[in-house]
Amino acid sequence: MCANTISMHSTPIKKQYRVLPLRRTTRDMDNSPPLKLPPGLRNRIYDLALRRGEPILLRWCRRQKRLVHNSMRLRTFRHLRALPNTCKQTRSESLQLFYAINTFEIALYSCKSNEVCRVVDTFSKAIGRSNIPALTKVVLDVGSFSAWTHSPVQEAIRRLRPMVLATPRLSLTIRGECRLMIHWTDHRGVIVELDIRDLASSCDVAIVKLDDVYRLLTRRLALRRASAVMSALREIRALQQWAEMA
Numbered sequence: 001m002c003a004n005t006i007s008m009h010s011t012p013i014k015k016q017y018r019v020l021p022l023r024r025t026t027r028d029m030d031n032s033p034p035l036k037l038p039p040g041l042r043n044r045i046y047d048l049a050l051r052r053g054e055p056i057l058l059r060w061c062r063r064q065k066r067l068v069h070n071s072m073r074l075r076t077f078r079h080l081r082a083l084p085n086t087c088k089q090t091r092s093e094s095l096q097l098f099y100a101i102n103t104f105e106i107a108l109y110s111c112k113s114n115e116v117c118r119v120v121d122t123f124s125k126a127i128g129r130s131n132i133p134a135l136t137k138v139v140l141d142v143g144s145f146s147a148w149t150h151s152p153v154q155e156a157i158r159r160l161r162p163m164v165l166a167t168p169r170l171s172l173t174i175r176g177e178c179r180l181m182i183h184w185t186d187h188r189g190v191i192v193e194l195d196i197r198d199l200a201s202s203c204d205v206a207i208v209k210l211d212d213v214y215r216l217l218t219r220r221l222a223l224r225r226a227s228a229v230m231s232a233l234r235e236i237r238a239l240q241q242w243a244e245m246a
Helices: 026-030 039-050 071-080 088-101 113-127 150-166 199-219 223-245
Strands: 056-061 066-069 103-107 137-144 171-179 189-195
Touching: 039 088, 056 113, 066 113, 103 113, 113 150, 137 150, 150 171, 150 223, 171 223, 189 199, 189 223, 199 223
Parallel strands: 056 103, 103 137, 137 171
Antiparallel strands: 056 066, 171 189
């Protein structure tokens, strides 16, 4: 083959294309089929997509130093937050509904006593100042009352009290358990819930409930379980005295 002959099997020259960034305009949002639906129908769709049948459990991760969802349900929680992140209008319409129709449960038993303030402040910051009025129910789960002291709970109440006063429909409760186990396989206990809006009277109800349990256990000579009830009574009475003085 002559040297001046051009081979037909030479490598083709690849064209270099520049990828332009995708820009979303208001015209694209106006032409979106879901946003053309009536507002009532859109709210119904948001309710079906964002409502959770059980409380959204948040726990403190010491390694990441932030609040995370329960690891077994993390994928479901991300799915719930996927709809508000589609566009600005959908986010403004559905994000407050997400906080209004769901119950958020903060596991204070997953953190140390000196981390309670950081956990509460992190939760308030994650919700956002504009979304705090949309909250309807928040539960602070302290685990076992006998294993906790009243001072971290007081600090959590002090941090959350402005949120409660700014949101009239917010139900903020402290939930604890007085465990009555004899063996490690026995998980029976008495659940106590304290309403932060009326802390003194809810402590009265809890004291009467635990006092009846204490008398029953003393009558049956279950002294080990009765001592656990007595320690929980001491913590709730101290919390009641603090609420009456505050």
